[in-house]
């Protein structure tokens with residue numbers, strides 16, 4: 001009997017799951033496994049909200065697997081040790097998983113692969129988490145792109161991978177199920193969670209996509225930059241944990257574009273966002289130094305002022321700049337922030353408060369339900385002017401004009417900062433025009 005283990009990581013779904021589909025197609029039985037990795041759970045930048053959301057996604061996955069005839073095995077411990085025992089207990093001949101592009105995951109997966117082969121277990125890994133992998137979209141000379149526009153042109157010209165059907169499990173007699181721990185709660189893992197989670201799991205992700213595709217997607221280009229309109233998909237926590245595949249979102253955009261030719265600008269704009277997602281994954285893959293340093297090394301020596309008092313005010317949403325404060329309060333209370341506002345608060349932290357982008361990057365990682373090293377790092381370095389953008393350090397948003405432009409009636413601001421027009425609201429903690437000049441001088445010294 002050919003038994004395979006499918007190792008779930010950021011692919012918590014049964015439909016359009018490339019490795020799982022391959023495992024089920026090629027094996028007599030598949031044992032699905034999820035390992036709680038202490039290295040990830042004890043990292044200083046882990047987001048308790050994201051852990052809690054992941055647990056709810058796992059709860060739903062466990063049910064869906066049971067309904068499809070299988071059993072999800074939970075383990076908790078050092079990945080190599082757990083994998084060694086699971087492979088042995090299951091009598092596995094093959095290990096399947098979908099590839100991950102973060103430096104820690106890459107090193108871990110190489111070690112697991114070596115271990116499995118030493119046990120006589122074959123290993124098959126698949127592209128799944130992206131539409132195009134880092135090595136697929138390259139310049140003519142084989143080097144990676146560091147700028148988005150030419151990358152996106154090539155990305156768009158390439159044939160797109162197909163969507164795989166949902167799987168069913170078979171468990172022939174004689175199959176040995178490895179022992180499983182009960183699914184822990186976030187509290188049992190040591191986290192206290194203070195945000196209300198959105199609906200979790202594969203069904204919730206599909207429902208959200210369905211709702212979005214039939215209404216907001218059709219006006220996405222016009223509305224996506226206005227935070228009060230709530231007009232974006234809110235799929236980011238799902239795409240992060242893989243309750244939905246990027247291919248499925250891409251196909252939904254394509255289909256909507258075919259049915260509503262007048263909405264092409266909108267569907268195209270959503271595809272652009274999916275390209276940004278792949279783009280930052282390939283940046284992290286080809287330039288892994290970005291995880292701890294500037295994409296452009298000349299900016300590593302920038303003399304940030306790093307004033308802890310200003311940082312605390314920014315974290316708490318008490319800077320005296322209403323759009324910045326609304327964004328930070330949205331983040332603190334919901335675990336999510338609108339993209340336009342992410343750019344505004346990130347630029348404010350770096351270019352108005354002169355605080356290193358790495359402080360903000362860590363705070364976002366600790367708070368976001370969609371916390372994702374590649375996209376977060378990319379977004380922060382873009383905003384700080386240390387990243388992949390072609391010419392950006394001298395682009396400095398004025399937080400007040402951004403509010404006038406993108407929240408003209410103050411609806412978003414008042415949702416999160418109800419006291420914005422009262423005396424209880426703090427005065428601006430810095431003067432934007434002065435800080436802007438300081439930032440320009442800071443960068444000019446390094447350019």
Ligand SMILES: Cc1cc2nc3c(=O)[nH]c(=O)nc-3n(C[C@H](O)[C@H](O)[C@H](O)COP(=O)(O)OP(=O)(O)OC[C@H]3O[C@@H](n4cnc5c(N)ncnc54)[C@H](O)[C@@H]3O)c2cc1C
Nearest residue numbers: 232233234235236273276277339342370371372375376379
């Ligand atoms: C400073 C900063 C930090 C960020 N940190 C993260 C993060 O940790 N995790 C994360 O998923 N996104 C991050 N983003 C990107 C973006 O803000 C979010 O993906 C988006 O706001 C999620 O909302 P949505 O699902 O409604 O997006 P939609 O507008 O509906 O877009 C659809 C999907 O495309 C992807 N996407 C959209 N915009 C981007 C982008 N600029 N870069 C990469 N992917 C994108 C997301 O997966 C998103 O779910 C960050 C952006 C900035 C400026």
